[in-house]
Amino acid sequence: MHKASKNLQEKIQELSQIIYRAATILSKCKSCGTCIKYCPLNLREFNKDGKAVTVNTTISCGGCTVCYHRCPELAIQLIKLSKNP
Numbered sequence: 209m210h211k212a213s214k215n216l217q218e219k220i221q222e223l224s225q226i227i228y229r230a231a232t233i234l235s236k237c238k239s240c241g242t243c244i245k246y247c248p249l250n251l252r253e254f255n256k257d258g259k260a261v262t263v264n265t266t267i268s269c270g271g272c273t274v275c276y277h278r279c280p281e282l283a284i285q286l287i288k289l290s291k292n293p
């Protein structure tokens with residue numbers, strides 16, 4: 209088995225330190241539910257005002273961009289958060 213190069217190992221280490229978060233621009237959300245339907249990790253839900261948000265969980269949002277690309281209202285932003293700010 210090949211060993212990953214030092215550069216690749218460093219890159220993987222760097223990526224493992226990043227948490228992605230899908231954040232909703234609430235004023236733009238039209239509550240269509242598309243992001244909830246397609247999130248592969250089931251991390252989207254309606255809040256009490258009927259707007260779709262990423263659930264508050266210790267599990268990191270995967271940052272897969274599915275919700276970002278599917279939202280017809282361009283109401284989702286992907287934010288990078290470092291685990292070690």
Ligand code: SF4
Pocket residue numbers: 232236237238239240241242243244259260278279280281282283284
């Ligand atoms: S896909 Fe966009 S508009 Fe539809 S519920 Fe999700 S955030 Fe709101």
Ligand code: SF4
Pocket residue numbers: 229230246247248249250251252262269270271272273274275276
């Ligand atoms: S970026 Fe992917 S994992 Fe994160 S909330 Fe959106 S669809 Fe779900």
